Amino acid sequence: MNMVSKKATSSEMLPPEMQQSKIDEVRKQIGPQPGKLSMHCSDASVSRYLSTVNWNVSKAVKMLKASLKWRLGYKPDEICWDDIAYEAETGKMYLANYKDKYGRPVIVMRPRCQNSKSIKDQVKYLVYCVEKAVMDLYLTLDQEEIVWLIDFNGFSVSNISLTAAREVINVLQDHYPQRLAVALFCNPPKIFLPFWKVVKNFCDQKTTERVKFVYSEDPNTTKIIDELFEMDKDALETAFGGRNCEEFDIKMYAEKMRDYDSRAWNKLSNVEVEDDADPNELPPPPLLLEVTAA
8 A cells, every 4th residue: 555655844844943933923023813703812822823824934934814804704603504505405525514533624526516606706705614613623633624525426627617616715725724634635536636636726735635536436646535534434435435325415514504504613612722732742633545636
């Protein structure tokens, strides 16, 4: 089994005291932030921005300031279910009711179920889902990344939108840096590959390295899913090799998410994030197979 060797990142090459010094400098330049914005200026949050720009303080400050400004205007944490319910009706994207072996939240996407032509609304629903996954991460405190499962069964040319893809990538990379654990592209058809060759030019290297292609008839790629999930349990959908064959139930999901909306921030307000927590003490991500698109 050809495993990816874990390459040393710039953060791993920096001594812990130097990392902390850079984190402190970014926080000093950003200054105190009111209310919920302060959560996005914790040591752990700042370290993600620094890691994205190879621990360049000035670039991290610029990036974080832009994110804080975006949050003030876009108000992603205030999006509620009723704001995006139409976008969710077909099950084209949802926060799964299970996590991977490492306790990381999972977002499922099904491009064939696209039901909207409004890129603005599509992005808003994406942000809603990511915010909910991030809330889970804040509540558990032992993980920082999200797993994405993309089911390409039934994908067609009508599901291709370069503009939408670019908007999604910009939002995720600019405002949720280092939140991607892995994105598994499951059974993408050949017509998707030319599109991906264009889209990946919008992605930074760290993002493209975490995109893996999985084909159900190729055991060398399905082992990736075996590494990430408990395959003997009933939660994972059959589209990803699991046992769960139930159809997406919008009524049940809507009830779940409305309840989530009402409780999540109340729970989060009682969580104390340790600013001096060492990000290097978090459990390591799983090793992944080296898989590329054919």
